[in-house]
Amino acid sequence: MTQDTNLKEDLQVLKDMYHELELFFDIESINAKTVLRGKLPFEMYLQNDHLTIQRDGCADLSLTKLPDNVLSFLINSEFYPSIEHGVKIAIKSSWMSKKDRLRIMDAINHEFGDMTDPMSESFESTTPILMLLFDFLINDASKIPFPKGNRHCESQEEYDKFKDLLNVVNKKEKDRRNFDCCICMETKKGVKMIKLPCSNEEHYLCTDCIKSYYTTMINEGQIKNVRCPECDYHEIRLETYQDFAKMKMALFTPSIPFEFFYGILPKETCERYKDLCYSQRAVMLSKYSPYSCCTCPRCEKWCIKDDLDDPMIECSNCNFTFCFDCLHSWHGYNNRCGKKVTIPEEILEEYIDETEENSKRRKELEIKYGKRVLTLAVSDYMAEKLLEIAINTEGSDLQRCPKCRCVVQRSEGCNRMKCEVCGALFCYLCGISLLVDDCYKHFRDPALPCYGRLFEGMPGTEDV
Numbered sequence: 001m002t003q004d005t006n007l008k009e010d011l012q013v014l015k016d017m018y019h020e021l022e023l024f025f026d027i028e029s030i031n032a033k034t035v036l037r038g039k040l041p042f043e044m045y046l047q048n049d050h051l052t053i054q055r056d057g058c059a060d061l062s063l064t065k066l067p068d069n070v071l072s073f074l075i076n077s078e079f080y081p082s083i084e085h086g087v088k089i090a091i092k093s094s095w096m097s098k099k100d101r102l103r104i105m106d107a108i109n110h111e112f113g114d115m116t117d118p119m120s121e122s123f124e125s126t127t128p129i130l131m132l133l134f135d136f137l138i139n140d141a142s143k144i145p146f147p148k149g150n151r152h153c154e155s156q157e158e159y160d161k162f163k164d165l166l167n168v169v170n171k172k173e174k175d176r177r178n179f180d181c182c183i184c185m186e187t188k189k190g191v192k193m194i195k196l197p198c199s200n201e202e203h204y205l206c207t208d209c210i211k212s213y214y215t216t217m218i219n220e221g222q223i224k225n226v227r228c229p230e231c232d233y234h235e236i237r238l239e240t241y242q243d244f245a246k247m248k249m250a251l252f253t254p255s256i257p258f259e260f261f262y263g264i265l266p267k268e269t270c271e272r273y274k275d276l277c278y279s280q281r282a283v284m285l286s287k288y289s290p291y292s293c294c295t296c297p298r299c300e301k302w303c304i305k306d307d308l309d310d311p312m313i314e315c316s317n318c319n320f321t322f323c324f325d326c327l328h329s330w331h332g333y334n335n336r337c338g339k340k341v342t343i344p345e346e347i348l349e350e351y352i353d354e355t356e357e358n359s360k361r362r363k364e365l366e367i368k369y370g371k372r373v374l375t376l377a378v379s380d381y382m383a384e385k386l387l388e389i390a391i392n393t394e395g396s397d398l399q400r401c402p403k404c405r406c407v408v409q410r411s412e413g414c415n416r417m418k419c420e421v422c423g424a425l426f427c428y429l430c431g432i433s434l435l436v437d438d439c440y441k442h443f444r445d446p447a448l449p450c451y452g453r454l455f456e457g458m459p460g461t462e463d464v
Contacts, residue, residue, distance in 0.1 A: 006080075006081075006125065006126055007030065007075070007077055007080050007081075008027055008028070008030060010128045010129075010130055010131060011023065011027050011030075011036075011130070012027055013128070013131065014130055014131060014134065015027070017131075018040060018042075018134065020040065020041050020042075021038065021039075021040050022038055022039050022040070023036070023037075023038040024036075024037045024038060025037065025038075030077055031077065033077075033078065034077050035074060035075070035076055035077075036074065036075040036077065037072075037073070037074055037075075038072075038073055038075075039070055039071060039072045039073070040070070040071045040073075040134060041069070041070050042069050042070070042071060042134070042137055042138050043065050043066060043067040043069065043138065044065065044066035044067075044069060044137065044138060044141055044142040045065055045138060045139055045142065046063070046064065046065060046066070046142050046146075046149070047142060047143045047146075047149065048149040049064065050062050050063060050064050050149070051063040051064075051066070051142070051146055051149060051150065051151070052149065052150040052151075053150070053151055053153060053159065053162040053163075054150065054151070054152045054153065055152065055153040055156070055158075055159040058156075058159055061159075061162055061163060061166050062166075063162065063165065063166055063169060064169065065169060066095065066142060066165065067165065067168055067169060067172065068093060068094045068095065068165060068168055069091065069092070069093040069096070069137075070091070070092045070093070071089060071090075071091055071133075071134070071137060072089065072090045072091075072092065073087060073088065073089045073090075073130070074087070074088040074089075075087055075130075076088075080129070081116050081125070081127045081128070081129035081130075082116045082117065082118065083108070083109065083112045083113060083116040083117075083129060083133075084109075084113065084116070084117065086116070086129075087116075087129060087130070087133075089105075089108070089133070091104065091105070091137075094161060094164070094165065095161045095162055095165050096145070097158075100144075100145040103144050103145060104137075104141050104144050104145070107141065107144050108133065108136065111136060112129060112132060112133065112136075115127055116129050173190075174190040174193075174195070175189065175190045175191040176189070176190060177189070177190045178190070179193045179204045179206075181193070181204070181205050181206040181209055182203075182205070182229055182230055183205060183206075183209040183213055183229065184206060184208070184209050186206065188206050190204075192206055192207055193205065193206055193207070194206075194207055194210055194264070196228045196256070196260075197256060197257055197260050198228050198230075198231050201228075201230070201231060203228050203230045203231065205229075207264075210264060211264065211265065214226055214256075214261065214265065214273075215265055215266075215269055218265075218269055218272055218273045218276070219269070219272070221276055221280075223254075223273070223276050223277050223280050226254070226255065226256055226273065226277075227255035227256060228255065228256070231255075236250060236251055236284075238251070238284070238285070238288045238289070239288070239364065241367060242363060242364075242367065243367065244289075244292075244308055244367050245306075247367065248285070248292075248304065251281050251284065251285055252278065252281055252304070254277050258270065258273065258274045258277075261273065278302060279302055282302035282304060283302075285304070288368060289308070289367070289368045289369065290369070291305070291308050291324070291368075291369050291370050291373050292304065292305050292308060293305060294313070294324060294327070296313075296315040296317065296318060296320055296322070297320070297322060297327045297328075298315065298318050298320040298322075299315060299317050299318040299320070301315060301316075301317040301318070303315050303316070305324070307370075308367075308369065308370030308371075308372075308373065309370040309371060309372030309373055311323050311324045311325050311333075312324070312330050312333075323337060325337050343369060343373075343374070343377045345381065347365060347369075348374075348377055348378050348381045350362075350365065351365050351374050351378055352378055352382075387407060391407065397409055397410050399417065399426075399428050399431055400431060401419040401421065401422060401424055401426060402424065402426050402431055402432060402433050403419065403422050403424035403426075403433065404419060404421050404422040404424065406419060406420075406421045406422070408420070408428075410428050412458075413458065414454050414455050414458055415427055415428040415429050415443070415450070415453060415454055415455070415456060415457070415458070416428075416434065416439055416440065416443070416454065425439045427442055427443075427450055429449075429450050429453060429456065429457075430449065430450055440454065
């Protein structure tokens with residue numbers, strides 16, 4: 001048997017054993033002068049069935065094999081099977097350090113050097129060196145960089161390489177497994193399935209169902225149904241939260257993250273999902289907490305407060321900074337403006353009650369409206385009540401303008417009053433508005449209770 005025949009037989013056996021082996025030449029055409037090139041992607045099996053990767057401050061990783069390695073080789077058929085002159089090898093790997101590769105190369109030379117050295121007594125010209133080399137790298141080489149079955153990573157970069165490797169291992173294992181899709185009810189290989197981002201469970205749907213089902217839900221605006229069909233669904237109850245920041249985070253964290261669909265669904269569908277989710281949750285929040293959010297007066301996108309008590313809002317979409325209360329450009333904290341939201345009186349009455357039994361309810365109201373907003377509203381409410389008492393006290397010279405509700409004090413003159421704020425004309429005695437064209441008709445009409453009372457109570461007319 002000639003040297004070329006040995007090599008051809010070795011290569012043909014290897015080709016049958018390792019289907020992933022790539023040979024960049026025709027086996028039948030090799031001769032003594034041919035330089036042959038090939039490569040073998042391979043996985044390393046571990047001596048103790050698993051490898052533990054550690055790093056301070058990070059979770060331990062457990063690997064059952066080491067994939068993502070490639071052996072490249074050049075064969076000089078004239079000197080084959082010499083490992084020194086007939087076979088040149090190089091190893092590429094995503095996780096191996098330079099030190100790891102050197103140690104493995106040294107081990108290969110030590111293991112096969114003598115048996116492939118023509119000057120050695122143990123040399124055999126028929127030694128199937130490639131077969132032995134492949135088997136060594138796959139089944140025995142892992143003990144060289146990991147003699148104790150573990151490694152402590154000195155850098156985050158090194159740790160992340162093994163973390164990525166674990167993901168590769170898990171994906172390959174998943175691709176080979178069978179899964180049941182709960183939507184189409186078919187059993188499919190893992191390579192056709194996608195894992196949903198469930199927090200505590202591993203649930204899978206087939207790629208076709210993910211595309212069709214979630215596209216339909218998003219296009220129809222059914223954002224509540226954009227979630228895992230197998231996980232228990234719990235409606236968000238805003239009244240159960242005792243912290244606004246936590247309530248906001250829970251509300252605006254979707255069941256399925258926006259980025260999950262990138263690369264699976266069309267870009268416009270992903271954007272629609274994001275916009276609808278945000279706007280629907282904002283509407284829900286605005287109904288529960290009217291001081292928490294509003295639409296931007298410039299671009300009409302929803303703007304959510306970080307601080308319920310802060311009237312200043314900056315739109316994240318168009319960067320417009322405006323006042324929550326008047327919806328105009330931000331005018332500073334010292335310039336007052338009208339409020340577009342009024343807290344009902346019954347709510348203020350509840351908040352005024354500072355008893356220990358009411359402390360939980362007061363906390364709920366602070367999360368819903370804001371503590372500072374409530375405090376100011378209660379202050380205004382109490383001031384209004386005291387003012388109303390003062391107005392209604394017998395002998396009071398105060399009256400409200402029926403148009404702007406400002407308090408007007410009569411110091412002199414008749415009962416035909418004019419508001420200094422809005423210019424409205426009204427009767428001081430009964431408080432109703434007077435005709436602009438004939439403001440005294442009110443006092444001349446016998447059918448009205450103020451008939452003939454134009455000068456009643458006017459200083460200087462006591463004896464008239």
